[in-house]
Amino acid sequence: MQVTHLRLLEAESIQILREAFAEFSRPAMLYSIGKDSSVLLRLAQKAFAPAAIPFPLLHIDTGYKFGEMIAFRDRVCRELGLNLIVHQNREALDAGTDPFRMGLSRCCGQLKTKALLDALAANRIDAAIGGARREEERSRAKERVYSLRDAFGQWDPRNQRPELWDLWNARLEPGQSMRVFPLSNWTELDVWHYIQQESIPVVPLYFAEQRQVVVRGKLLIPVEHNPPLQPGERPEPVLCRMRTLGCTYCTGAIRSTARTVAEIIEELHAAERSERENRLIDYDQDGSMEVKKREGYF
Amino acid sequence: MSDTRGLLRFLTAGSVDDGKSTLIGRLLHDTKNIFQDQLDAVRAASTVGGHGIDFSLVTDGLRAEREQGITIDVAYRYFATPRRKFIVADSPGHEQYTRNMATGASTASLAVLLMDAQKGATTQTYRHAAIASLMGIRSFVVAVNKMDLVDFREDVFRGIENAFSAFAGRLQNPTFHFIPCCAPAGDNIVERSVRMPWYDGPALLEYLETTPIPEERPSGGFRLAVQTVLRPTAGGRYYAGRIAAGTIREGDSAMALPSGTAARIASILVAGQPAESAAAPLSASFRLDRELDLGRGDMLVDPQQPPALSRRITATLLWMSAQPLGVGRPYLIKHTTRYVCASISRLTAVLDPVTLDRRAAGSLAMNEFGEAEIETHQPLYADAYTENRATGSFILVDPISSETLAAGMVTETGGSKAAGQSEAAEASAAGMAVWFTGLSSAGKSTISKAVYEKLWAKGYKLELLDGDAVRQHLTRDLGFSKHDRDENIRRIGFVAELLVRNGVIVLVAAISPYREVREEVRGRIGSFVEVYVNAPLAVVEQRDLKGIYRRCRAGEIHGVTGIDDPYEPPDHPEVECLTDRETLAESVDKVVRAVEARVSRP
Numbered sequence: 001m002q003v004t005h006l007r008l009l010e011a012e013s014i015q016i017l018r019e020a021f022a023e024f025s026r027p028a029m030l031y032s033i034g035k036d037s038s039v040l041l042r043l044a045q046k047a048f049a050p051a052a053i054p055f056p057l058l059h060i061d062t063g064y065k066f067g068e069m070i071a072f073r074d075r076v077c078r079e080l081g082l083n084l085i086v087h088q089n090r091e092a093l094d095a096g097t098d099p100f101r102m103g104l105s106r107c108c109g110q111l112k113t114k115a116l117l118d119a120l121a122a123n124r125i126d127a128a129i130g131g132a133r134r135e136e137e138r139s140r141a142k143e144r145v146y147s148l149r150d151a152f153g154q155w156d157p158r159n160q161r162p163e164l165w166d167l168w169n170a171r172l173e174p175g176q177s178m179r180v181f182p183l184s185n186w187t188e189l190d191v192w193h194y195i196q197q198e199s200i201p202v203v204p205l206y207f208a209e210q211r212q213v214v215v216r217g218k219l220l221i222p223v224e225h226n227p228p229l230q231p232g233e234r235p236e237p238v239l240c241r242m243r244t245l246g247c248t249y250c251t252g253a254i255r256s257t258a259r260t261v262a263e264i265i266e267e268l269h270a271a272e273r274s275e276r277e278n279r280l281i282d283y284d285q286d287g288s289m290e291v292k293k294r295e296g297y298f
Numbered sequence: 299m300s301d302t303r304g305l306l307r308f309l310t311a312g313s314v315d316d317g318k319s320t321l322i323g324r325l326l327h328d329t330k331n332i333f334q335d336q337l338d339a340v341r342a343a344s345t346v347g348g349h350g351i352d353f354s355l356v357t358d359g360l361r362a363e364r365e366q367g368i369t370i371d372v373a374y375r376y377f378a379t380p381r382r383k384f385i386v387a388d389s390p391g392h393e394q395y396t397r398n399m400a401t402g403a404s405t406a407s408l409a410v411l412l413m414d415a416q417k418g419a420t421t422q423t424y425r426h427a428a429i430a431s432l433m434g435i436r437s438f439v440v441a442v443n444k445m446d447l448v449d450f451r452e453d454v455f456r457g458i459e460n461a462f463s464a465f466a467g468r469l470q471n472p473t474f475h476f477i478p479c480c481a482p483a484g485d486n487i488v489e490r491s492v493r494m495p496w497y498d499g500p501a502l503l504e505y506l507e508t509t510p511i512p513e514e515r516p517s518g519g520f521r522l523a524v525q526t527v528l529r530p531t532a533g534g535r536y537y538a539g540r541i542a543a544g545t546i547r548e549g550d551s552a553m554a555l556p557s558g559t560a561a562r563i564a565s566i567l568v569a570g571q572p573a574e575s576a577a578a579p580l581s582a583s584f585r586l587d588r589e590l591d592l593g594r595g596d597m598l599v600d601p602q603q604p605p606a607l608s609r610r611i612t613a614t615l616l617w618m619s620a621q622p623l624g625v626g627r628p629y630l631i632k633h634t635t636r637y638v639c640a641s642i643s644r645l646t647a648v649l650d651p652v653t654l655d656r657r658a659a660g661s662l663a664m665n666e667f668g669e670a671e672i673e674t675h676q677p678l679y680a681d682a683y684t685e686n687r688a689t690g691s692f693i694l695v696d697p698i699s700s701e702t703l704a705a706g707m708v709t710e711t712g713g714s715k716a717a718g719q720s721e722a723a724e725a726s727a728a729g730m731a732v733w734f735t736g737l738s739s740a741g742k743s744t745i746s747k748a749v750y751e752k753l754w755a756k757g758y759k760l761e762l763l764d765g766d767a768v769r770q771h772l773t774r775d776l777g778f779s780k781h782d783r784d785e786n787i788r789r790i791g792f793v794a795e796l797l798v799r800n801g802v803i804v805l806v807a808a809i810s811p812y813r814e815v816r817e818e819v820r821g822r823i824g825s826f827v828e829v830y831v832n833a834p835l836a837v838v839e840q841r842d843l844k845g846i847y848r849r850c851r852a853g854e855i856h857g858v859t860g861i862d863d864p865y866e867p868p869d870h871p872e873v874e875c876l877t878d879r880e881t882l883a884e885s886v887d888k889v890v891r892a893v894e895a896r897v898s899r900p
Binding site: 003004005007011015018019024025026045047048049052124126135141142158160161162163166171172173176184189 | 302304371372373375378383397398526528529538539569580583635688693695699877880882883884887
């Protein structure tokens with residue numbers, strides 16, 4: 001009998017999650033509240049059922065997330081009885097770090113990359129399990145399932161450990177840590193098909209609704225956290241949804257009428273634009289994602 | 299609406315300028331798996347060329363690759379058609395990146411070999427076919443590209459087909475299909491070409507969509523390497539892992555390795571859901587009808603068709619490190635879910651990567667294939683790689699740097715009669731006992747095993763006495779009263795003393811709860827490093843690797859150290875490992891440094 005691609009992907013991800021738990025001393029799962037995190041969470045429940053998920057979840061809260069995301073996070077963690085660690089770069093936020101004045105790259109460096117590295121160090125986490133997918137961006141296509149980081153959390157793409165079969169090399173020297181990516185082989189469509197098949201709850205921002213946004217060229221910029229407007233711009237209601245979720249200012253919405261998971265899948269089948277297109281941060285400089293990953297970004 | 303499509307994983311390989319990345323770019327583009335904005339970005343970055351868009355820019359993801367115009371690392375691409383999902387390993391063409399190509403091949407079941415119609419098969423093409431074949435790929439598609447540059451002539455294509463088929467006889471049972479194409483223009487990639495009416499076979503995509511998908515995991519005797527043991531608060535133990543071969547049903551009998559004890563399957567979960575049966579390649583967990591000695595690294599197998607158990611295997615190795623293979627040097631093998639100390643006792647041949655001819659050699663350098671006889675400290679439960687990729691594959695890891703050194707494919711289990719122990723391990727002049735004490739599940743076995751690997755890699759003479767193993771042999775008559783516990787420690791101490799006297803570093807992992815008898819043993823042995831493996835009771839109860847705390851709390855057993863039996867912590871241990879706060883690497887590092895300090899200053 002032929003096993004469907006979703007069952008194969010599921011089996012592989014569960015295997016990776018169990019290996020990560022068994023092989024590292026202090027693993028934790030990065031939880032970013034988005035659709036990939038929601039799938040990863042469900043896979044972790046399945047991997048360890050009927051026992052509970054045996055490691056904490058870690059959310060790096062930049063302070064610029066959508067209110068709906070935070071509400072969703074708190075509800076999910078409460079309902080499932082999850083152990084959630086929330087970390088913020090308080091110092092940078094108090095010093096007034098924001099994406100509007102500092103520029104996206106520096107803001108991201110402080111509120112995401114630095115916050116993540118600090119949180120990993122503070123909690124002595126030796127393996128951070130994340131929901132990144134190789135399909136998302138071209139430098140991620142070269143990422144290993146087990147991605148080794150040095151003492152500064154940095155990635156060296158030219159000197160990665162070869163990774164054959166399902167024999168992941170988990171050995172660390174003092175100071176090193178690992179990023180583990182159980183969803184490496186999933187695509188955006190796989191994620192939505194799985195959400196549909198398993199009835200996994202996701203943040204309502206993914207579904208089309210009339211929302212107040214600023215229209216700037218092709219971009220639809222959400223108005224939460226009051227981004228500075230250019231002359232002549234004003235918020236207007238647009239029927240739209242978020243294709244990816246991040247910080248409000250860096251996550252553009254897309255025009256869409258998809259109000260259900262099935263409609264999202266249909267929309268993606270017809271889509272001509274890529275998933276991260278609306279992420280302002282990816283376009284900040286050439287090879288932007290690769291540069292950020294080398295520095296320690298997820 | 300359920301999605302019932304299957305998944306085909308394939309590899310693309312070919313020489314540097316044969317247009318491999320272009321072919322993949324074309325497949326993604328023509329199946330509408332490149333999005334408009336990505337295409338715009340590529341179009342903007344393309345230098346002016348004959349066919350407008352440089353599709354290779356879609357796949358070459360790293361800056362260095364775009365700068366040098368070559369593919370360095372294997373990249374994974376994903377596309378889907380209404381008939382099938384595909385994962386493509388787009389691997390580098392250069393000879394110095396052979397290891398990356400092998401990486402891509404290790405998870406692929408089909409290879410698309412690309413060649414330039416003007417040049418035909420080159421040494422590089424033969425090398426790629428040979429590597430793919432060594433890595434277990436049996437299905438090949440040969441895409442003869444750039445047919446436009448030979449005026450779409452059939453005789454050129456047939457000439458290439460004949461020459462390559464002659465070579466293919468050297469590979470293991472391959473099946474070949476040849477397709478003439480022109481990737482930049484799209485001929486015979488997605489649509490059949492009108493410019494080559496003499497070719498009546500399918501276009502490349504059609505072939506990939508319809509060729510039978512080779513089984514990801516074979517049928518045959520059941521195999522499951524235990525990844526972890528799940529212990530729900532409601533009780534019970536579930537052995538979790540990914541099924542490497544076969545099918546198993548509720549009520550079936552299964553044998554645990556290495557203990558050889560058998561049990562029946564009481565219940566099954568597949569991906570967390572109750573199921574009556576489970577089959578490869580799914581992830582599952584099992585409850586047994588009785589308690590067995592079974593943990594991570596052990597295997598559950600079909601008692602009628604067990605794998606071979608052997609300390610000596612022969613294997614094909616692909617060397618992947620700049621540091622060459624050293625016969626007799628200490629290595630670690632990662633096989634299924636365990637690490638085992640190993641050394642290469644003999645390198646029997648190095649393989650010519652083009653002709654697969656064997657010749658004698660003393661070592662292997664990076665990107666070379668060889669055949670070796672390997673000795674392991676514990677038996678492996680392995681199958682031949684041609685029978686089962688999951689139980690027939692392993693990696694070699696450097697125990698000092700943790701670098702992945704080589705990929706291995708088992709060719710024979712237990713067949714070799716290798717020469718005796720290697721001549722390593724002269725280093726240890728002064729023996730000592732390294733005594734790990736602490737509560738059950740504190741981490742004594744884990745740390746002592748990892749310390750063993752590190753010290754062994756440095757050439758010391760070593761022995762490991764693990765309390766659980768000792769109680770099955772040397773002290774199996776003893777129970778858990780104070781008198782018996784002390785007697786257990788005295789006997790272990792006696793054996794350790796004999797070994798220490800002979801210059802061996804003895805690692806002892808035993809709860810050893812009583813201070814007085816530990817001091818007695820220290821006095822007898824003299825050279826003694828006490829390692830207090832310390833974690834709070836709440837933490838070890840949470841871990842409860844053997845399930846004894848839960849059973850004690852439930853009143854099923856008594857006399858569990860830390861609960862209703864005393865533990866007297868050491869007053870002045872030489873090393874203390876706080877396993878609730880330190881990583882394993884940190885704990886191991888502390889112990890190794892303490893041992894080495896004593897070796898240099900006895």
